Amino acid sequence: xxxxxxxxSSLFPNLSGDSKNxxxxxxxxxxxxxxxLALIISAFVWLIVATVVGFIASIKMHSPxxxxxxxxxxxxxVAPIFWNSLVYGWLFNAGLAxxxxxxxxxxxNNVGLxxxxxxxxxxxxxxxxAGIIGIMWGEQLPFQWLEFPAFAAPILFLAFLGIGTWSLLxxxxxxxxxxxxxxxxxxxxIFSFAWIYTAAQVMLVGTPAQGAIQxxxxxxxxxxxxxxxxxPLAFATLYYLLPKxxxxxxxxxxxxxxxxWSWFLFASFSGIADLANGPIPAWVSSLGVIxxxxxxxxxxxxxxxxxxxxxSCFSVIWDSxxxxxxxxxxxxxxxxxxxxxxxxxxxxxxxxxxxxxxxxVTQLALFGFAGMTFTGAIYFILPRLLNKELPSTxxxxxxxxxxxxxxxxxxxxxxxxxxxxxxxxxxxxxxxLVVVKTMQSSFYLTTIGMxxxxxxxxxxxATYIGIMLSTRIQEENETSLVKEAPELEYNAS
Amino acid sequence: xxxGPFIFLGIFLIVATSWxxxxxxxxxxxxxxxxxxxxxLGKYVPIKTVGAAAHGxxxxxxxxxxxxxxxxxxVASGMxxxxxxxxxxxxxxxxxxxxxxxxxxxxxxxxxxxxxxRQLDRNWHLLHFYNPQxxxxxxxxxxxxxxxxxxxxxGEASGNALDLPEEFSPGEGLxxxxxxxxESLASYMLSLKVNYDLKxxxxxxETMAEELAVALxxxx
Numbered sequence: 001x002x003x004x005x006x007x008x009s010s011l012f013p014n015l016s017g018d019s020k021n022x023x024x025x026x027x028x029x030x031x032x033x034x035x036x037l038a039l040i041i042s043a044f045v046w047l048i049v050a051t052v053v054g055f056i057a058s059i060k061m062h063s064p065x066x067x068x069x070x071x072x073x074x075x076x077x078v079a080p081i082f083w084n085s086l087v088y089g090w091l092f093n094a095g096l097a098x099x100x101x102x103x104x105x106x107x108x109n110n111v112g113l114x115x116x117x118x119x120x121x122x123x124x125x126x127x128x129x130a131g132i133i134g135i136m137w138g139e140q141l142p143f144q145w146l147e148f149p150a151f152a153a154p155i156l157f158l159a160f161l162g163i164g165t166w167s168l169l170x171x172x173x174x175x176x177x178x179x180x181x182x183x184x185x186x187x188x189x190i191f192s193f194a195w196i197y198t199a200a201q202v203m204l205v206g207t208p209a210q211g212a213i214q215x216x217x218x219x220x221x222x223x224x225x226x227x228x229x230x231x232p233l234a235f236a237t238l239y240y241l242l243p244k245x246x247x248x249x250x251x252x253x254x255x256x257x258x259x260x261w262s263w264f265l266f267a268s269f270s271g272i273a274d275l276a277n278g279p280i281p282a283w284v285s286s287l288g289v290i291x292x293x294x295x296x297x298x299x300x301x302x303x304x305x306x307x308x309x310x311x312s313c314f315s316v317i318w319d320s321x322x323x324x325x326x327x328x329x330x331x332x333x334x335x336x337x338x339x340x341x342x343x344x345x346x347x348x349x350x351x352x353x354x355x356x357x358x359x360x361v362t363q364l365a366l367f368g369f370a371g372m373t374f375t376g377a378i379y380f381i382l383p384r385l386l387n388k389e390l391p392s393t394x395x396x397x398x399x400x401x402x403x404x405x406x407x408x409x410x411x412x413x414x415x416x417x418x419x420x421x422x423x424x425x426x427x428x429x430x431x432x433l434v435v436v437k438t439m440q441s442s443f444y445l446t447t448i449g450m451x452x453x454x455x456x457x458x459x460x461x462a463t464y465i466g467i468m469l470s471t472r473i474q475e476e477n478e479t480s481l482v483k484e485a486p487e488l489e490y491n492a493s
Numbered sequence: 494x495x496x497g498p499f500i501f502l503g504i505f506l507i508v509a510t511s512w513x514x515x516x517x518x519x520x521x522x523x524x525x526x527x528x529x530x531x532x533x534l535g536k537y538v539p540i541k542t543v544g545a546a547a548h549g550x551x552x553x554x555x556x557x558x559x560x561x562x563x564x565x566x567x568v569a570s571g572m573x574x575x576x577x578x579x580x581x582x583x584x585x586x587x588x589x590x591x592x593x594x595x596x597x598x599x600x601x602x603x604x605x606x607x608x609x610x611r612q613l614d615r616n617w618h619l620l621h622f623y624n625p626q627x628x629x630x631x632x633x634x635x636x637x638x639x640x641x642x643x644x645x646x647x648g649e650a651s652g653n654a655l656d657l658p659e660e661f662s663p664g665e666g667l668x669x670x671x672x673x674x675x676e677s678l679a680s681y682m683l684s685l686k687v688n689y690d691l692k693x694x695x696x697x698x699e700t701m702a703e704e705l706a707v708a709l710x711x712x713x
Contacts (some may be wrong), residue, residue, distance in 0.1 A: 060633075060635060061601075061633055062633065064625070064632070064633045064634060064635040064636065065635070065636060068635045068636050068637075068638065069638055069639065070639070071556075071637075071639040074556055074557070074635055074637065075557070075560060075561070075635050076556045076557020076558055076559070076560045076561070077556070077557050079557065079560040080557060080560065135557075138555040138556075139555070140554065140555065140557060141554075141593060142554050142557075142559045142593050142594065142595050142597075143593075143594075144598065147557075168497075171497060172497065179497075184500050187497065187500055187501070188500055188504045191501060191504050191505070192504060192508055195505075195508045195512075196508065199512055199516065203516065203520075208592055208593070209520055209524050210523075210524050210525070210526060210585065210588060210589050210591070211585070211587075211588025211589060211590070211591030211594040211596065212523060212584075212585035212587075212588045212594070212596070213516075213519060213520050213523070213524045213585075214591070214593070214594035214596075215588075215594050215596045215598075216515070216516065216519055217516055218594070219598075220511075220515055220516060224511075228508070261503065264503075264504060264507050265507050268507055268508055268510075268511035269511050269514075269515065272515055274598075276570075277567040277568075277569050277570045277571070278565055278567070278583070278596070279565060279582075279583050279584050279585045279587065279588065279596070280519065280523075280585070281519065281522065281523065284515065284519055287514070287515070349570075350570040350571070353567075353570070353571065354563060354571075354598060354599055354600040355599075355600070356599070356601070358598070358599075359599070425571070425572070425600060426570065426571040426572060427572065428572065429572050429575050429576050432602060432603050432632070433629065433630075433631045433632055436601075436631065436632060436633050437631065443633075
């Protein structure tokens with residue numbers, strides 16, 4: 001009976017007595033409780049799917065006979081399932097969870113429409129599921145991150161439109177005329193994704209362009225999914241949560257709009273740099289290289305903002321579960337941008353082209369920068385949403401360290417292994433078999449890393465369930481556990 | 494920076510500019526190419542993939558071969574020419590018949606744009622798909638046993654049964670027959686060859702020197 005009561009108090013937190021000073025916030029949280037839980041739970045389920053499938057894929061790299069008898073588990077299908085569940089499953093759900101929470105909190109207004117949002121989210125996850133089943137069925141398209149069969153695209157598009165409409169309405173309904181950096185990043189990212197997804201689907205599936213152009217569209221799309229959607233959501237989260245968890249304003253906040261515009265401008269052109277030497281005119285990749293170097297401007301600005309804020313309250317970082325994740329997220333952001341920016345230089349591209357290096361940098365960006373930031377944010381959101389305390393810090397510690405361990409192993413395996421592979425493939429005439437042999441240790445590192453990711457994912461699931469099932473204690477009703485920093489975002493202009 | 498419409502307009506302009514310059518412009522430039530007459534071959538090139546090879550191309554797409562194999566040859570960088578993966582740069586015109594581009598961007602295995610010119614033996618390919626260890630020992634390419642049917646030999650062995658080495662044989666009295674998918678995939682591999690020149694496609698210095706030497710010899 002108590003258990004049912006605890007679950008009910010998780011689903012309808014506004015029914016339990018809460019202190020008055022939080023009534024306003026509670027009303028907002030209650031209106032988005034269902035959709036947010038849907039996003040967080042879906043994100044968790046997809047993370048499990050992605051890490052398990054990634055584990056299988058990584059085993060296949062060194063033991064090709066593993067699960068080879070089943071056509072739906074062949075490497076060529078498992079690899080795209082891994083990437084798609086990672087991007088559209090885990091990161092989209094987790095990123096949108098942050099977006100929904102931030103937009104409602106920053107808007108300070110209750111727009112309702114929770115049912116509409118929940119339906120859109122369900123539709124989105126149905127689309128992703130259908131797409132993954134389609135890949136297993138043998139209907140995959142040969143486009144990176146767009147492998148879902150054509151029938152999944154309209155479902156995903158409609159679902160995203162629903163989520164986008166809700167976000168827009170929430171942004172419009174904000175009670176303060178001024179807006180905070182997080183809001184710009186979210187609104188811009190949602191609008192951009194609708195744009196690039198439509199453009200890619202039309203030019204690749206609807207009315208396919210000629211072969212070489214398809215490759216160009218694909219590269220443009222992939223880099224923009226990261227640059228114009230996932231990364232902006234992570235920035236939005238950082239701009240909001242750094243002040244909240246550290247209790248201080250973002251250092252140099254006034255440069256935020258500068259970072260915002262320069263990031264979007266350069267990121268939207270940067271994805272085409274790695275097409276050098278291919279069947280696309282050289283000026284296209286040169287444009288990409290210039291734009292990628294332009295990313296130095298927003299990268300420097302934001303790194304200074306985030307890291308100065310973090311270092312100014314360094315002692316707080318290890319006290320707060322969320323701040324730790326954000327700290328690692330910021331550091332990984334720097335590493336990712338280092339590889340992205342200097343990786344397009346002619347010298348490095350000649351070595352790393354077609355190797356696993358790219359895959360390593362992308363996983364560093366997804367698991368590290370975006371993944372760490374969103375996971376930290378969910379540990380911030382969930383207790384506030386349900387008005388319950390995090391049940392066990394040791395589980396969170398376990399998740400943090402295993403995720404970090406996995407990140408280090410996978411990125412070292414793929415980035416250094418990929419460089420090695422590239423040197424042999426592009427710089428010598430060594431037999432493909434010799435190249436595979438030198439890569440063995442990297443492949444094993446990746447597999448071990450994936451095991452750590454799975455442990456981390458399971459631990460985060462246990463934490464979520466722990467929060468849902470925990471009993472609300474008296475102190476929580478009085479609420480001293482959710483200490484809000486002064487409403488920084490309302491003062492900032 | 495407080496107005497939503499301002500952000501919308503700005504982002505719209507940025508993404509639209511990126512789309513126009515990168516995708517639309519390039520598509521105007523090299524997105525409407527057509528086949529050209531190759532006088533040496535007396536045919537229009539590139540040549541369209543048809544029949545079993547076209548079915549094999551679908552199998553290639555379905556199994557996600559693109560996860561490890563590219564189909565593009567570079568001249569200006571890398572060792573593609575030295576490795577014998579081709580003798581000229583791949584250009585946009587080579588891909589005009591691809592409804593779904595299979596160019597790819599990862600090479601865990603070799604490039605396949607000219608595999609039909611390197612490995613002419615159909616049986617080699619059929620054995621290779623059944624279990625790559627048979628003829629490429631140590632590779633990490635997965636086997637595709639599900640593209641084959643293992644059945645009992647009734648009377649005489651079938652003509653199209655694989656000629657397997659002892660250690661890969663499924664057992665006494667059993668034979669391995671390629672399904673239509675395996676046969677088509679092999680046909681597709683054999684069809685993959687770029688045996689025509691395009692005037693816009695650069696060649697490596699070595700290839701040009703060789704061609705020049707041959708031409709000089711002929712002239713003498």
